[in-house]
Amino acid sequence: MTQTRPGGRTARTRAAVLTATVDELIETGYAGLSMESVAHRAGVHKATVYRRWGTLEGLLVDALTFFADQSVPTPDTGDIDGDLRELARSALAVLADRTGQALVRAMVSAGHHSQVAQVIRAFWADHTTMVAEIVARAVRRGELPPDTRPADVSRAIGAPLYMRLLVTAEPLDSAAADQAAAAVAAAARAGVFASS
Amino acid sequence: MTQTRPGGRTARTRAAVLTATVDELIETGYAGLSMESVAHRAGVHKATVYRRWGTLEGLLVDALTFFADQSVPTPDTGDIDGDLRELARSALAVLADRTGQALVRAMVSAGHHSQVAQVIRAFWADHTTMVAEIVARAVRRGELPPDTRPADVSRAIGAPLYMRLLVTAEPLDSAAADQAAAAVAAAARAGVFASS
DNA sequence: ATCTGATGCGACGAATCGTTGCATTAAGGG
DNA sequence: CCCTTAATGCAACGATTCGTCGCATCAGAT
16 A cells, blocks of 8 residues: 655645745746756755656646635625626736736646646636626626626636736736726626627 | 848748748747757758847747738728727637737747837737727717727727637637627727726 | 858757666654 | 654766857859
8 A cells, every 4th residue: 555645744845846836937937947946946856846746737737726725705795896896806916916927827838738728727617607606696686688608707807917917018906907897897788798 | 341131042041940930839839949940840950040040039029020010901890899890800810820829829928028028019009009090980980988098998809819819728719709899899888998 | 253141060068857776864653 | 662664865877958169061142
């Protein structure tokens, strides 16, 4: 029976290596990431990193699961505009943070790898579930068309913010988040995200 | 006096190398791009590539200017909805094409390099100028609020499409483009992109 | 036809990569 | 407390890649 040892040194090593991974991502990006530099920054021998994670992709996937554990509660402000604004500001909190930026950029750079793609799909599936709840309440209140697609709303909230981070390199401030929320609200009310 | 020779072999070499660059980007992405593989695919010695372009960044910048020369005429369909739909479909044409995808992904991966960032800024400045013309006409027709910000409209059109390409890996079809255009139209009409 | 910029060619030192065998450390059970 | 054995440290390695160099050759341009 092969025993595994989750506690003590193993956990310390994992935390050190994954923290070092993010710090390296912040400084050099995924393109400049190397197993050896991560190991050195973590104060760990490179053979350890190779044995535990194997590849850069494995390192990134573990880092993503390690740092993305904190789940945000579903907003419920009483109207769709407030809920969408809360969602946009949650997204902003991640995308304006150095760690969040580094991880998102790395996800994009490594998005073609199957395991990374799986993490991305899982994230957006969760996000869509959250949005579905908000949309359902808005429909009940008569604020939105009954056949409004949660997935479309989910993507539309984040799109302007990801655009700023990844493409145009424009500032990520609360004004941007609020504008994103307002744009989605207007479009959703107009039935742009309705299936019929 | 140092002479430069733009014609004949020089131009052929440039075309071969830049085409090879894009083909490599399509196959391996910017992360997997190397001067040597580009040279080999172009049927050119690697020293030539190093001498002419120096770095991967230089190669990418030249490839971007080489393939992004075709300018699109400003749409003028008679109403803002039609114009925005045309704009979105033009963006779709680029983002749905293998070459366009490869170049956009590379731009994102190398966006931190100053010259690449400069190309990106120039592109969006041009795009904003085009949108400004469309918005001005729409304002004259009374379709949009007078203080609608062209830059915001410009980004909002592309955002859902870039989101699909870079983040969620969802299909880039005409339905996506039309939805993006409709969402922007609704938001713009509601005054979300107005400065006041 | 001549001049000269551009390219081809091969080789090089340097750096990086991923692996391997063995010694050492420390977690976890008795 | 001791023992077993994961987990890690360590050093070295062959392989590969990287960027540069000197020199020979090719082909525009005049």
